[in-house]
Amino acid sequence: MNKQTIELNEYTAAYMSVGDGIPVILLHGFFGDAETLGSIASTLASNYCCISLELLGFGDSSKPDLRYVIGDQVAFLKEFLTAKQISKFYLIGYSYGSWVAAAYAVDRHDLAISTPDLLGMVLLAPAGIRDDSFVGRYDHLRPLFWQTPLIDLVLNSIAPLMKLMGREKSFETIQTARHALMTQPAARSFLLDRLEPEDAIDTVEKDIDRIDTPTLVIAGEIDGTIPFWHAQTYAEKIPHASIVIIPAADHDLVQTHSQEVSESIVKYWNQSASI
Known part of the structure; x- marks a missing residue:
């Protein structure tokens, strides 16, 4: 398609x-x-x-x-x-x-x-x-909303460690969410406006x-x-x-x-x- x-x-x-x-x-x-x-x-x-x-x-x-x-x-x-x-x-x-x-x-x-x-x-x-x-369930993920390259640097730096710990799949989910929040304004606005x-x-x-x-x-x-x-x-x-x-x-x-x-x-x- x-x-x-x-x-x-x-x-x-x-x-x-x-x-x-x-x-x-x-x-x-x-x-x-x-x-x-x-x-x-x-x-x-x-x-x-x-x-x-x-x-x-x-x-x-x-x-x-x-x-x-x-x-x-x-x-x-x-x-x-x-x-x-x-x-x-x-x-x-x-x-x-x-x-x-x-x-x-x-x-x-x-x-x-x-x-x-x-x-x-x-x-x-x-x-x-x-x-x-749902309120408060994802508070620990709030840094993913921060529009700073520092978050991406941190995520990239700990990716090898997550793989060694066997948490590669869950970490990939976090990275996907971070990318979406930075590229999809509807997702970012929707979550921030419903805290x-x-x-x-x-x-x-x-x-x-x-x-x-x-x-x-x-x-x-x-x-x-x-x-x-x-x-x-x-x-x-x-x-x-x-x-x-x-x-x-x-x-x-x-x-x-x-x-x-x-x-x-x-x-x-x-x-x-x-x-």
């Missing part, structure tokens, strides 16, 4: 596209880009036109100086659909992307006239439910009962990033939603269990179409 760009009203949207058929818009997670859901897009491409959109402030899409809230991403998605002249589509969101997808579905319900026909929605390891237990419970101004748990789109929630059995009850909240509050739990899958299920995820999506959409 080659990355493409399209000009919107104010911003530029970057995306990758593969396959033919009814469009499926895929929204990546936090620190992600158009390649995050590449395995799922490739699997679905035999029957659908899979479009992996890089959200505002991520990848090669525009990176304006904003206090990024979910409403900004919803507006960005709407403009993208208009620019691409998409009249009906499926929507898949992963983690942060699920938050955006759910917020779009809520907004679409409230403004149903003149909006594209959302045929179905899939929420993978979804975020977007207020959870005050306290009262900052959770745009979670969607109060509104998702208004969603009228057939919705499949997919969660990893051992997700250590987003607690399982978040997925349960979506499945219970969205009318007629279904939930699938992928055994032995963590938050990165879109990479480690992409085949099971894709099969669950296709099965659900086929069942929904036959009703």
Whole structure:
């Protein structure tokens, strides 16, 4: 898949596209880009036109100086659909992307006239439910926000030691997060603006009962990033939603269990179409 760009009203949207058929818009997670859901897009491409959109402030899409809230991403998605002249589509969101997808579905319900026909929605390891237990959980990582080369020098200097200690994988995760926070203003702004419970101004748990789109929630059995009850909240509050739990899958299920995820999506959409 080659990355493409399209000009919107104010911003530029970057995306990758593969396959033919009814469009499926895929929204990546936090620190992600158009390649995050590449395995799922490739699997679905035999029957659908899979479009992996890089959200505002991520990848090669525009990176304006904003206090990024979910409403900004919803507006960005709407403009993208208009620019691409998409009249009906499926929507898949992963983690942060699920938050955006759910917020779009809520907004679409409230403004149903003149909006594209959302045929179905899939929420993978979804975020977007207020959870005050996150407050303080990552305080020890705050130096990663510091915009100084000193942090990168320190990380590079201790990398050999982390390898010797057998902590190379977890250390690579920290380095990836550091790079993302320095290159993705949406990620940086989003985290800095949500350090306290009262900052959770745009979670969607109060509104998702208004969603009228057939919705499949997919969660990893051992997700250590987003607690399982978040997925349960979506499945219970969205009318007629279904939930699938992928055994032995963590938050990165879109990479480690992409085949099971894709099969669950296709099965659900086929069942929904036959009703």
